[in-house]
Amino acid sequence: MVFDFLERYFDREPGSISFPIDCSDLKPYHLMVYHQLTRLPFGKTMTYQDLAVILKTSPRAIGQILKLNPFPIVFPCHRIVSKSGLGGFSAGREWKVGLLRHEGCL
DNA sequence: GTTATAGGGAATT
């Protein structure tokens, strides 16, 4: 379940999501974004704009959607950074920094 | 309708 996933994550032994997630009340836009997130492996990052280009939208809209992420860490929105610097984070930038350092991205 | 954003870019200082 979720805790196994998180335990593996914090032990740096990444794995795919092995438990069901209820996406029934997510809109199509959100699914697109979160789906892209699941394709981003541990230790890699992308910019808001990269996602925006892929999904034919604007970087700002990506931010809007990421901040609504219902499952942070399992949908790794912390791996999306600003082009010049670190972006924002719903749980506070401290968390984002911590997570990225844990993944060796800083 | 309008406003606020987890952004980007160009122009200016």
Add this chain to the structure above:
DNA sequence: AATTCCCTATAAC
């Protein structure tokens, strides 16, 4: 390197 201004798409109101 920092400020200012304008662009954008989406959510919330």
